[in-house]
Amino acid sequence: MTQELIVHGAEWTEKLLYVYPNEYIYWSIQIVMYPYMTGLVAGAFVLSSLYHVFGQKDLREMARFSLVFSLALLPVAMMPLMLHLQQPLRGIYVMFTPHFTSAIAAFGIVFSTYAAIVLTEIWFVYREYFVQQTIALQGKEGLAHRSKRVLYHILTLGAYNTDPAAIAKDKKAVKIMAAIGIPVAGFLHGYAGFIFGSVKANALWMSPLMPVIFIMSAVVSGIALCMLTYIIIMEWKKLKATLAKGRGDESVIDIRGAEMDVISKTARYLMMFLVAAISLEILDLIFRGYTAMKSWDILRSVMFDADFFKIFILQYGLGNALPFIMLLLPGLTIRRTAVALVLVLFGVFMMRWNVVIGGQAFSLSFEGFMHYHLPIIPHDMETFKEGLFGALTVAATPFILFWGLNKILPTLTIGNR
């Protein structure tokens, strides 16, 4: 009998010394992507809420942008989970028979609550636009126009009232949804940390600080991504203005001034959260070393030997310390900020990697190690899903979705009106 045998994890796990027979790196690259992507979702949403809830006028354009972007990121937070499930078609069972003593069980509910909030907020933001489009497309010939009109017609949900009272109601609803969304976004991510922190069998993961560390680094990566996109948009606008009116034009100088102002303000928040995240991580490390429980010997050898480069050079050095100094040094420029932000995003990714993969780098027997070899060239579904290309697919999806969503929900043109 020839059955297809796939020992999950055997493909990319290399065992050293004594590792239990059934131990493999079962949670691989997609579980690194999952908290990373949810962190970005939460960050993007929080940024849009800054405008809607706290009325940060200068973020008006940014707010629409990041709101639609967080919608594009939404399915991507779920994608890595689906890709790592051995039975992806049964994923819906989490909604059908949730076993609430499991940290994962809440995912379906928290995630859909959050999705509902984002979609509702977008509906209120864009309702007026939907109505305008339905009217504008009326009577236009051609299949494209007609189908587009039908789409907008459906999207209005039959609410055509655009008098000032109704629009005011929309605005109020947006504010409420944005306010509700902030704690839900925080919860969505904090409990991702709980999923890891509550695994008592794993010496590296088990820590009550884990959820807090996860939220802090999520906010860091979220702010960094939004700042980076903000810089790209402003640079784009600046370029357009320069091309239209010339370098020395007042509008160009205005844009530059406004951009620098927002960036230097936001950078301060970024550094605050960065300090908080690093402090917690260092505290965790010091405690483990000082209390030196049974697991310390193996943890120490993972951290200071096998994974030293990944933890102390890539994550703390290149991803935390260097951008921190870059942002702190006087005479901050846009270019230097952009480089620092890319490094911060990389640092948070490495932190996720070192937690997820690092937590499986040693055996439960404390007598052996496991090395992870990321599958690069896929030769079956498994090595695609849980390999470099699977991860790249996940990383690319939000941008493709965002491009598609922009056809229906324009985020930039509307601001230029």
Place this chain on the structure above:
Amino acid sequence: MSCSRRKLLKSAMTATLAASLPISAFRFLSPAECRAATGTEGTRWVFLIDTNKCVGCGFCVKACKKENEIPYDAPVTRTWVERYVVTEDRKTHIDSPMGGRDGFIDPKIRGEELVDPENIAKTFFVPKLCNQCDNPPCVQVCPVGATYQTGDGVTLVDREWCIGCGYCIMACPYGVRFFHPVHRVADKCTFCYHLISKGRQTACVDACPFGARRIGNLLDQDDPVTRIIMTERVAVLKDEYGTKPQAFYLGLDRNVR
């Protein structure tokens, strides 16, 4: 400004309430009807392993794999045997080639490390299998209720309902769980539930020629296994995790992981 802050706090409160609402709503809906006990009344299956008797022949692993349809050549297994060689320099050498499926024929540890016979202080073989914990962390973390404890204390996996997230594999401190290479769902030792329910012994107990493995009912005072657990000095693995393991060991060394 202060007014809007109050508003924010208010809406944040509403948000928290709104977020928790669907969770509680679902809890009510979980069907709690038909609360019939699943196992036999008055049975609590436990295991007793005498490491003083094990010679590392691996017949138990072979029988387990064939009885329970675990692909024979896959490196995963529901039960396995570990070899411990402690040397005079207080080093412990451990291995379990193919889970001990073919026994231990080679004196080399992991097929590479030859321990000087003159230097050996003590040696022993330790069979491992699911501890069928009283507080199984693997069951606690299953998000869909696909793994559970029966009334007679055995933790089983529902192959029709497991989504394959691997959380249970991560949660087990003993490393007894794995993904079944064919069914692609979490798999683990069932104490041969199909055999013990018919009044038989598990496949590994039957296959052991040395009586190193025994299964018994802890709630039966006259069960010889229960008598040993009650009257002799038995140990369990990794007590510190609070899992209350129900596989008891005789002659367990401190080096055993």
Place this chain on the structure above:
Amino acid sequence: MKNHVLRPLWIVLAVIILILTARHFMVPNNFGVHGEGFTYNFHRLSNVEEWRNFKVKYQGREYCRDCHDANVESSAGSKHGAIQCENCHGPAIDHPDDPETLDIDTGRELCLRCHAALPYPDNPRARIISIDGDLHNPDTDCIECHDPHNPDLEEG
């Protein structure tokens, strides 16, 4: 069009109803808490029965005795008496119907499981007569000289 603000809420409610309806049809009705509590006993009840009905492969010595009475008697009284027939002859399953002939393991490796010499004087293994597999007639099957059903060296 009195209050359009609640429209998204109706959609959310519709989705929830949809999921609950799907749940009603897709979740087996014996899914629930069967036993002491939600933490450890939340499952599909019929799965217990499914595991009880798992196909038995190893039938045990008594099953063999029904037909192979003499062989069972003689080997049970030998030094290999503690070894189950199926350890070497393979699981009976539904033998003699399926499989009709068993896949009997007669290889050296099988014997070496117990009889390969390991330098472990304190180990229970030291009580078993052992050989060095590489030196003791390495190219010959053990059963050519030794009778596995009556392995006594003095008698042989």
